Amino acid sequence: DAMVIQNPRYQVTQFGKPVTLSCSQTLNHNVMYWYQQKSSQAPKLLFHYYDKDFNNEADTPDNFQSRRPNTSFCFLDIRSPGLGDAAMYLCATSRGGNSNQPQHFGDGTRLSIL
Amino acid sequence: GQNIDQPTEMTATEGAIVQINCTYQTSGFNGLFWYQQHAGEAPTFLSYNVLDGLEEKGRFSSFLSRSKGYSYLLLKELQMKDSASYLCAVRDRAGGGNKLTFGTGTQLKVEL
Numbered sequence: 001d002a003m004v005i006q007n008p009r010y011q012v013t014q015f016g017k018p019v020t021l022s023c024s025q026t027l028n029h030n031v032m033y034w035y036q037q038k039s040s041q042a043p044k045l046l047f048h049y050y051d052k053d054f055n056n057e058a059d060t061p062d063n064f065q066s067r068r069p070n071t072s073f074c075f076l077d078i079r080s081p082g083l084g085d086a087a088m089y090l091c092a093t094s095r096g097g098n099s100n101q102p103q104h105f106g107d108g109t110r111l112s113i114l
Numbered sequence: 115g116q117n118i119d120q121p122t123e124m125t126a127t128e129g130a131i132v133q134i135n136c137t138y139q140t141s142g143f144n145g146l147f148w149y150q151q152h153a154g155e156a157p158t159f160l161s162y163n164v165l166d167g168l169e170e171k172g173r174f175s176s177f178l179s180r181s182k183g184y185s186y187l188l189l190k191e192l193q194m195k196d197s198a199s200y201l202c203a204v205r206d207r208a209g210g211g212n213k214l215t216f217g218t219g220t221q222l223k224v225e226l
Contacts, residue, residue: 094212
């Protein structure tokens with residue numbers, strides 16, 4: 001019954017080695033989001049897609065990229081992970097427009113950097 | 115930009131009632147959400163307010179005053195499983211109204 005699925009749950013990579021996190025959804029929502037959350041901090045929005053339109057946050061480092069090949073899938077690429085990128089990465093989806101529908105989150109991928 | 119404030123930590127007793135406050139500043143308010151997040155897990159949706167007043171959902175209620183930039187989440191009949199972080203999130207009309215800005219969360223500890 002999982003509606004927003006993130007793989008893997010735990011990811012370990014080496015300093016500077018590219019890594020890709022994946023997210024899929026069965027809700028057919030227009031909007032998909034990627035958040036970074038560090039311990040005891042608020043989820044921080046990195047970027048979001050409204051359909052195929054990509055919206056980057058002004059303070060998201062260039063090291064972070066995203067792809068959305070179709071409605072169901074969205075990927076987060078970290079080109080050269082640094083120690084400061086160790087965090088929980090959360091994918092979320094929502095309907096578009098001014099709706100009272102909430103964002104639905106996946107279980108997250110916890111990224112560790114060696 | 116947006117500024118969202120919540121207390122960092124609260125402690126309450128099983129069976130009691132607790133109120134978690136949230137204040138916010140935003141130029142284009144378009145809704146406020148409350149989420150629950152257990153350690154190491156994803157946030158789960160609890161409630162939504164866009165008009166002033168109280169929204170009740172079982173043991174959880176949420177209140178909004180737009181003129182004061184203030185909301186609270188009320189948890190009744192507290193259970194041990196309610197120990198979690200509670201995140202207040204504000205949606206703004208900017209950017210198509212799809213983005214949420216989260217507070218840092220209030221860590222609630224329920225004790226016997």
